Each structure stands twice: as C-alpha cells, then as structure tokens.
Amino acid sequence: MSDAAGKRPADPARRTTLKVLGASLGAAAFARAAAPLTEWSGELSVAEFLQKHYRELTPDEMKAVLARIEEETQRKTGVAVSVSDLRPQPGVKFGYALNLSICIGCRRCAEACHQENNHDRASHNSYIRVLEMTQGSLDMEKGNATYQHPVPQPGHYYMPVQCQQCDNAPCVKVCPVEATWKEKDGVVVVDYNWCIGCRYCEAACPYHARRFNWHAPQVPAEEINPNQGYLSNRLRPKGVVEKCHFCLHRTRAGRLPACLEACPTGARVFGNLLDPNSEIRWVLQNKRVFVLKEELGTQPSFFYFFDE
Amino acid sequence: MVDRRWSRHVLALLLVGVGGACGGAAATPAAPSTSTSRGALHAVEIRAHPGLGRLDGTVEDVRGAPAGVRCNTCHTSWVTGAPARRPQELDEFHEDMIFRHGNLACASCHDPDNHERVRLASGETFPLSETMALCAQCHGPQHRDYRNGSHGGMSGYWDLTRGPRVRNHCVNCHDPHAPAWDQVLPAPPPRDRFLTSSHREGAHHE
Numbered sequence: 127m128s129d130a131a132g133k134r135p136a137d138p139a140r141r142t143t144l145k146v147l148g149a150s151l152g153a154a155a156f157a158r159a160a161a162p163l164t165e166w167s168g169e170l171s172v173a174e175f176l177q178k179h180y181r182e183l184t185p186d187e188m189k190a191v192l193a194r195i196e197e198e199t200q201r202k203t204g205v206a207v208s209v210s211d212l213r214p215q216p217g218v219k220f221g222y223a224l225n226l227s228i229c230i231g232c233r234r235c236a237e238a239c240h241q242e243n244n245h246d247r248a249s250h251n252s253y254i255r256v257l258e259m260t261q262g263s264l265d266m267e268k269g270n271a272t273y274q275h276p277v278p279q280p281g282h283y284y285m286p287v288q289c290q291q292c293d294n295a296p297c298v299k300v301c302p303v304e305a306t307w308k309e310k311d312g313v314v315v316v317d318y319n320w321c322i323g324c325r326y327c328e329a330a331c332p333y334h335a336r337r338f339n340w341h342a343p344q345v346p347a348e349e350i351n352p353n354q355g356y357l358s359n360r361l362r363p364k365g366v367v368e369k370c371h372f373c374l375h376r377t378r379a380g381r382l383p384a385c386l387e388a389c390p391t392g393a394r395v396f397g398n399l400l401d402p403n404s405e406i407r408w409v410l411q412n413k414r415v416f417v418l419k420e421e422l423g424t425q426p427s428f429f430y431f432f433d434e
Numbered sequence: 435m436v437d438r439r440w441s442r443h444v445l446a447l448l449l450v451g452v453g454g455a456c457g458g459a460a461a462t463p464a465a466p467s468t469s470t471s472r473g474a475l476h477a478v479e480i481r482a483h484p485g486l487g488r489l490d491g492t493v494e495d496v497r498g499a500p501a502g503v504r505c506n507t508c509h510t511s512w513v514t515g516a517p518a519r520r521p522q523e524l525d526e527f528h529e530d531m532i533f534r535h536g537n538l539a540c541a542s543c544h545d546p547d548n549h550e551r552v553r554l555a556s557g558e559t560f561p562l563s564e565t566m567a568l569c570a571q572c573h574g575p576q577h578r579d580y581r582n583g584s585h586g587g588m589s590g591y592w593d594l595t596r597g598p599r600v601r602n603h604c605v606n607c608h609d610p611h612a613p614a615w616d617q618v619l620p621a622p623p624p625r626d627r628f629l630t631s632s633h634r635e636g637a638h639h640e
Contacts, residue, residue: 225584233621250625271624276617380596382589390607392586398593405583412582433575 171198179304180317180357191319192356199361207352209360212378214311220372220427221312221399221406222383223415224286227433229393231256231277231284238388239288242373243359244351246343253335253370254288254385266333266418288385289314289335289370290418290426297327297336297369306367312399312427313372315357323365332419336369372396399427476591476598481606483563521611534612543568543610569604580604 173194177183183191192209199207236252245251257269261281269285278284295314298306305320306327328336342364354360355375362368373383377396386394397406409415413431417424519540521533545551551559552568560567570577579585586607591597607615 223584228585230615230618231620232618233623236624237621248625250622252624255624256620273620274623277620278617377592380591380593382592382599387587387589390587392580392584392588392602395584396592397583404592408582409584413584433579 174319177319179320181307188356195356195360203347203350203361205347205350205352207350207354207360209354209356210375211356212375214309214313215378217398217400219310219312219399220291220377221397221410221429222291222372222427223395223406223409223413223429223431225391225393225395225413225433226283226285226430228391229256229284229286229389230391231258231273231282232390234388234390235286235385235394238384239370241349242351242376242384244343244345244354244361246339246341247345247349251337251343253337253368254286255334256284256286259283259285285430286385287333287335287418288428289331289372290333290424290428291370291372293425293427294423296330296332296422296424300326300330302326311374311378313374314369315371315374316366316368317357318360318362318366318368321366323367325367328367331369332422332424336367338367339364475594476596478594478599478601480566480601481603483565483603483605485562532609532612534614535610565610566604569608569610 171194173190177191178187188211192211195209196207199205199209233256236254236256239245239254240250240252243253255271257266257271258273258277258279259266259269259282261283266285266287269287273279291308291312291314293308293312295308298308298314301307302324303320303322305322306314306316308314323338325338328338339362343362345361350361351359353375355371358371358373358375373381373385377383383394383396386396395405395409397404399406399410401407409431410429413433415429415431417426417429521528521531521538521540524531540546541553543552545553545559548559551561552565553559554568555571566577566580576585586602586604588599588601590599592599604610
C-alpha cells in the first residue's frame with residue numbers, strides 16, 4: 127500500500143479498498159446508532175407501535191387497546207388490573223381549592239397520590255409537592271419540599287402544589303406531537319402511548335407539576351392499584367411525562383380524588399365549577415381565593431385561600 | 435348563633451348508637467344535603483359521636499395492663515361526691531386527662547344533672563350526639579365552613595347523584611378537652627434528584 131500511495135493515477139485497488147472500508151464503517155455506525163431502537167422495540171408490540179392517537183381511536187379500537195394493556199400488565203407483573211377510559215361528563219368542569227389556613231403539612235395527600243397512582247417506589251414520586259413556606263411569603267420558588275421534622279412548625283405554613291389544570295396551559299402549547307391536551311372537564315391529560323419524552327412540557331410548566339419517567343416506575347406487585355385509567359394511573363412506560371390528572375379514573379365516576387380523602391383536616395375542596403350549589407362554588411363565592419403565579423395568565427382551575 | 439334547623443337534623447340523624455361502644459366506626463345517616471337541584475341525592479353521613487371515652491389511668495388490672503375505665507362506670511348517677519367545677523380540681527382517676535380548652539369549666543359543656551347530656555349556653559340540653567351544635571356556639575366560622583364542605587375530612591363521592599359521602603364529626607379530630615392538634619411527623623418526602631439538598635440551593639426545582 128505504501129508504494130501505491132505515491133503512484134499516479136490512483137490505483138483502482140486502493141480506491142476499492144477505501145470504498146469497502148468506508149461502507150463497513152458506515153454500516154457499523156448505523157447499527158450502533160440504531161441499537162437503542164432495536165433493543166427498545168423488544169418491549170414494544172406491533173399493535174402498540176401502530177396505535178392511533180387517543181382522540182382518533184374508535185370505541186372498538188379503544189376497547190382493544192385497553193384489553194391489550196390489561197393483558198400486558200398481567201403478563202409483566204402478574205397482577206390482574208382493570209384499565210378504564212372514562213370520558214368527561216357533560217356539564218362538569220372540575221375545580222379544586224385548598225385552605226392554607228388549616229393545611230398542616232403532613233404530606234398525607236402526597237402519600238395517597240403515591241399509592242393511588244402507582245408511582246415509582248424508589249423515588250417516592252407523587253404528583254403533589256408540599257412546600258414549607260415562610261409566613262409572609264407567597265413565592266413558591268422559595269418553598270422547601272423536603273422537610274423532615276414535625277409539622278406544623280411555628281412561623282411556617284404549608285402549600286401543597288400539584289398540576290393546576292390551567293385553562294391556558296403552557297405545557298399543552300409546547301407539545302410537538304399533541305400527546306397532552308385539555309379535556310372538556312378541565313383536566314389536562316397525557317397519552318403515555320403518544321408522548322415522545324422530549325420534556326418540553328416539563329420545562330414549560332411554571333408549577334413544576336410534571337414528572338419524567340427516567341425508568342419505568344417500579345411498584346411491588348402486591349401494591350399495584352388495580353383500578354386504573356388509560357389517561358391516569360396505569361403503569362407508565364419508561365421515557366414519558368406524567369402529571370396530576372385529578373384522579374380522573376375516580377372523579378369521572380363521581381368519587382373524590384385520593385388526595386382529598388387522605389386529608390385529615392379537610393383543607394381540600396373538590397367539585398364541579400358549573401354547579402352553583404357545589405362546595406367549590408361556595409368557596410369561590412365566600413373565601414378570598416387566589417391562584418399561583420396569576421401574572422403568567424395560565425388561568426388555573428386550582429385555587430388557594432386563607433380563612434381570615 | 436346556632437343554626438336551629440341544622441341542629442335538629444344532626445340531632446335526629448345522629449341519634450343512633452350514641453350510647454354504644456367507644457370509638458365505634460359506624461356512621462349514621464345525617465345532614466341535609468348542600469345541593470338539591472339535581473334530583474335524588476345520596477346521603478351525606480357524619481360519623482357517629484364515639485360517646486363517652488375511657489380513661490386509661492394509673493390503675494393497672496390483674497395482668498399489669500393499664501385498666502381502662504369507661505367514664506360511665508362511675509358517672510352514670512353522678513354520686514361520686516361533690517362534682518368538680520373546673521378540670522383542675524379533678525384528681526384520682528382523672529390524673530391523666532389533659533385539659534387545654536380555654537378556661538372552660540366542666541359545666542360549660544356537660545349537663546351537671548345528667549352526664550350523658552351536653553348543655554348549650556341557652557340552658558337547653560342535648561344528648562352527646564349533639565356535640566356539634568355545642569361546638570358551634572363558640573366556633574361559628576368553623577361550623578359554617580363545615581356545613582359548606584370546606585372543613586373536616588371526608589370520603590366517598592363529590593357527585594351525590596352517583597354515591598354517598600362520609601364526613602368526620604368534630605370530635606373525630608378534635609378532643610373536646612384538648613382540641614388543638616399536636617405536631618405530627620409528615621409522610622416521607624420525595625427523593626427525586628432535583629429535590630436533594632445540593633440542588634435545593636439553586637431553588638429552581640422546588
């Protein structure tokens with residue numbers, strides 16, 4: 127080869143050798159780059175890969191999707207679960223209000239969410255972060271979410287923050303694939319089968335309400351909540367974003383959210399904003415309510431108030 | 435002011451099981467619904483008043499366990515000598531009881547003539563099940579919020595056209611003798627990487 131390098135015109139053998147070498151390198155690089163795809167597709171069924179967007183599925187197709195998810199969950203975890211797809215009720219728009227005067231910061235709401243929604247046990251994930259706030263400040267960015275001392279502490283109040291279900295939701299606007307959207311009853315939902323994991327929504331949310339699944343949530347089989355919803359608490363795959371969905375697998379069946387049932391003080395008020403006789407409407411009419419980061423124009427469906 | 439109509443509802447509906455066992459979990463049907471515009475509604479139940487409690491005092495039973503004495507064991511007839519006027523005067527069996535409820539005297543709430551009943555400021559007496567009306571005569575704002583669903587724990591259905599709801603009674607959370615909550619240990623915090631102390635200094639991912 128060293129002799130050939132000095133000769134002119136170029137040796138055809140040298141040219142062929144370089145071509146073969148280049149093609150081999152290219153093929154090897156492509157195989158290497160595609161490796162995550164081939165490995166990942168091992169877990170992905172053809173049916174799941176070809177599944178249409180949630181809002182394009184016919185009722186029959188949805189039924190098949192739910193049956194497939196139930197079957198896959200049974201196969202992977204050994205747990206028989208029921209995955210439902212409850213739709214928004216006509217005449218219902220959900221609202222939530224939280225009384226900061228009586229919240230004691232016990233985190234039982236976050237714990238109930240952790241269990242209800244099949245969150246990853248190791249990271250102790252929850253859609254709710256309870257912020258320990260200094261009295262006199264309303265800046266949630268200064269709140270402490272990791273306190274581990276008896277509560278309530280003098281000089282502090284406690285502000286649980288979860289998805290505010292904004293009417294003008296920044297997270298929905300930034301999604302490049304329409305994997306997240308606002309439903310008619312006000313709940314901002316995520317289709318875990320459509321999310322590509324770009325995390326734009328997580329960055330866009332001013333309330334830090336979205337979570338990314340760096341790995342598939344690990345939940346012991348005996349602790350899996352079998353009452354699951356397609357858009358809510360079914361077991362999420364790796365690499366998708368999730369968020370509070372107002373427990374829609376419960377609330378669309380008329381039940382109270384898990385976080386409210388866990389609250390020992392009654393600081394949480396949930397109901398239908400369109401029903402003038404509802405508890406949530408009484409709060410909005412009789413308490414001095416405010417929303418977080420009102421200046422951003424997100425128009426939350428989640429309200430906070432103090433008693434006096 | 436006590437809402438009389440509300441009081442009667444509570445009286446009528448909470449009556450069941452008053453003299454029953456302490457700490458019974460049974461709920462009794464109660465409370466007028468806050469909404470009547472949507473046709474037939476399921477019931478809102480308020481947990482039954484647990485009744486007079488027990489005193490796990492300084493006395494031990496034959497097995498060495500603290501002897502639990504039901505209040506009524508002594509107090510059915512109120513013949514245990516001159517009744518104490520203030521909690522501070524109580525002794526013997528009452529030593530472990532904690533009283534932190536303003537400057538109330540025993541008879542501020544208890545009917546001195548019948549220990550199974552409570553007495554309103556008006557002089558009217560009610561069974562113990564009626565405690566909520568008794569609380570309400572001083573704690574009006576809390577009672578107003580309770581009636582409108584924004585005070586006190588609950589479970590069940592937000593939509594009463596689809597199912598019932600169970601609500602806590604005042605005394606499920608507040609000991610009438612020492613109603614303020616003590617501090618509690620919170621549930622464990624999240625352990626995601628943005629919330630560790632090293633990241634918290636930046637305070638951008640709270």
